[in-house]
Amino acid sequence: MILIACVDDDLGMMFNKRRQSQDKILRTRIFKITEGKKLWMNHYSAGQFSDNPNADINTDDAFLCESLPGEYCFIENINPAQYEKWVEKIVLYKWNRRYPADLRFDIPLADHGWKLTQSTDFIGSSHEKITEEVYEK
DSSP states (O other): EEEEEOOOOEEEEEETEESSSSEEEEEHHHHHHTTSSOOEEEEEGGGGGTTTTOOOOOOOOTTTOOTTOEEEEEESSSGGGGGGGSSEEEEEEEEESSOOOEEEOOTTTTTTOOOEEEEEEEOSOSSOEEEEEEEEE
C-alpha cells in the first residue's frame, strides 16, 4: 500500500478528534496522483472527498487491512505504525505550520530506513505553501 497523510511540522495529524486542516487543491492533487488506482479511506475522511464523484474511492473503516499492493490509502485519524510492514511508499503533505495535535504520524521515518526521494512545494487553497514529500525504502 501507499500511505498518504497530511501533517504539520511536528507530524501532527489530528487535534481534539478532528483534522487540523484541509485543502481543495490538495485533494485535486491526490486525485491526480491516484488516477487509475484505488484510493482507500475510512468514512471520516470520505466526507471531505465527496466533491469528486468520478474518483475510484473505496470507503471502509478497515481499509488498511483490505488494500492491495500499489493501492493508495489516505489516513487522517489512524496510527499508521501498526501497518508499516505492508507500506511500500509514504506520501506526506506538510502544512508547513505547527498546530496543536493529539494524534501524530507515528512511523519513525529515518529510524526505519525511509528515505526522502522527492519533495515538491505547491500553493494550496488554504495554505500559501504545501510540501509534498515522498518516502521510499
